[in-house]
Amino acid sequence: NAGVTQTPKFRVLKTGQSMTLLCAQDMNHEYMYWYRQDPGMGLRLIHYSVGEGTTAKGEVPDGYNVSRLKKQNFLLGLESAAPSQTSVYFCASSYGRDQPQHFGDGTRLSIL
């Protein structure tokens, strides 16, 4: 059972570069989420989606864009990477709003 798969697992970028993080889930979940995890700050929600074709802003959306063209995929884009975006990024999905969220194993992103 794959669950939630994130690619890539690691990436190093230079300031100003762009990239896309891919999240794929095989559980037919409606809800998908992107978080960032920084030391001492827990998880902060970047963007989320409540179904195919929908997206919504979370707590820290600036500098990121997302798309949910297919139900199973949720893409996170960094338009122009900044050192402040160095973090571990987690994708999660859930069947419903208050159902358990299933997390991927994260993408470690470093911006130099």
Next chain:
Amino acid sequence: AQSVAQPEDQVNVAEGNPLTVKCTYSVSGNPYLFWYVQYPNRGLQFLLKYITGDNLVKGSYGFEAEFNKSQTSFHLKKPSALVSDSALYFCAVRLPYTGRRALTFGSGTRLQVQP
């Protein structure tokens, strides 16, 4: 606004002893509360949740949590700690019947169980 606080960055307990990881929330109304655990280099895993009903909620791996409305707390407990319980624990909250559809997570508490 909805928020949750985990007042302890780290909790140390000896194997076999009971453990408590604290969580308090500050929302008006009746919140939905969750606990997740994170092992090294992994994503979070769901442990348990409180939506309504019995204040004592039982979850995975022998963990339980008690919703205390008067103290606005939702502490995670286990009667007998295992070394394998050592991990990072997150409390999360959502206030229903608002426009907010997503959870707010606490900053996390690292549990260290010594053999």
